[in-house]
Amino acid sequence: MRNSSDRNLSTAKLFFMEYQTPFSGHFHILKSVLFKRNTRFQDILIAETFDLGRCLIIDGKIQSSTRDEYIYHEVLTHPILTAHPNPQNILIIGGGEGATAREALKHNPTEVDMVDIDVTVFRSVQKYIPQMCSGICENPNFSLIVSDGRKFLESTPRRYDAIIIDVTDPLPKSPSYLLYTKEFYSAVFKSLRKNGIMVTQATSTFYSKYFFLSVVKTLKEIFPIVRPFSAWVPSYGSLWGFVSASKLFDPKKLPPQTIIDRLKNRGIFDLKYYDHNVHKMLFELPRNLSSPINMGEGEIICDENPQYVPI
Numbered sequence: 201m202r203n204s205s206d207r208n209l210s211t212a213k214l215f216f217m218e219y220q221t222p223f224s225g226h227f228h229i230l231k232s233v234l235f236k237r238n239t240r241f242q243d244i245l246i247a248e249t250f251d252l253g254r255c256l257i258i259d260g261k262i263q264s265s266t267r268d269e270y271i272y273h274e275v276l277t278h279p280i281l282t283a284h285p286n287p288q289n290i291l292i293i294g295g296g297e298g299a300t301a302r303e304a305l306k307h308n309p310t311e312v313d314m315v316d317i318d319v320t321v322f323r324s325v326q327k328y329i330p331q332m333c334s335g336i337c338e339n340p341n342f343s344l345i346v347s348d349g350r351k352f353l354e355s356t357p358r359r360y361d362a363i364i365i366d367v368t369d370p371l372p373k374s375p376s377y378l379l380y381t382k383e384f385y386s387a388v389f390k391s392l393r394k395n396g397i398m399v400t401q402a403t404s405t406f407y408s409k410y411f412f413l414s415v416v417k418t419l420k421e422i423f424p425i426v427r428p429f430s431a432w433v434p435s436y437g438s439l440w441g442f443v444s445a446s447k448l449f450d451p452k453k454l455p456p457q458t459i460i461d462r463l464k465n466r467g468i469f470d471l472k473y474y475d476h477n478v479h480k481m482l483f484e485l486p487r488n489l490s491s492p493i494n495m496g497e498g499e500i501i502c503d504e505n506p507q508y509v510p511i
């Protein structure tokens with residue numbers, strides 16, 4: 201049956217549009233809205249969709265969906281934690297739905313601190329999408345700290361083996377835009393132990409490619425080993441960018457057998473996306489990304505010169 205324009209023009213009951221730029225985006229017809237609140241930090245929505253299951257949406261951007269959140273959270277967490285021989289103290293900045301903490305706890309750390317600025321995110325996900333944060337509150341090694349991640353880092357005496365930055369995309373006036381700067385990454389470097397490793401989500405490699413390149417360039421100012429990587433996340437409708445940075449261990453040089461052994465020795469058998477084969481694929485960037493990175497494209501992001509995603 202040909203697509204009648206009526207279908208494209210029909211106004212659905214509940215229609216959610218996520219803009220990627222002021223000129224394009226993707227939309228979802230919703231079954232229902234389960235939760236909506238404008239906190240002093242951001243606009244939070246939890247909705248039931250037809251194609252992605254339940255979604256957490258912040259400031260108009262899908263953060264995660266029950267359909268495919270395992271992809272993003274496994275890719276964000278396991279490459280760097282597997283690259284570290286014994287990640288015992290782990291810090292997550294952001295990660296409000298608890299899924300990053302859920303994945304990090306699989307490595308049997310003695311401590312996972314999750315620092316999120318807006319407790320309403322966690323509380324609403326606990327109520328409406330409990331599978332995202334399953335089991336973390338019962339784990340004695342997990343702590344939720346409600347604070348601005350940067351303020352926490354700049355004041356804590358704690359030191360970590362791994363730091364995972366899982367904050368929202370940087371929008372003007374968003375609470376997260378100062379967590380992508382040189383000053384912030386210096387604080388991350390200070391809070392990591394001498395063999396520490398970090399990772400940050402780094403937005404879309406297509407819709408905010410220059411920003412992704414700039415995150416790579418900025419981290420290279422601070423860390424000796426910087427490894428960008430990417431994965432397609434259906435909910436985000438884009439090849440998603442991540443950047444790891446390390447003082448000693450290089451995730452790109454991690455032998456497949458070491459990955460197999462470490463996942464096995466840590467009792468991690470329930471992953472749905474990540475394994476030793478996927479690990480290699482993640483770090484093999486396509487030329488439209490590897491070439492500009494090698495050419496040093498992008499700019500140093502700093503407090504005086506923050507960068508944002510298009511919308």
Ligand code: SAM
Nearest residue numbers: 294295296316317318321348349367368375376
């Ligand atoms: N997967 C998502 C992505 O790639 O954009 C991120 C998910 S998570 C819901 C983003 C979290 O960052 C939210 O819970 C939000 O409250 C938190 N956040 C934003 N700015 C923050 C800050 N300055 N300090 C700590 N948490 C922050």
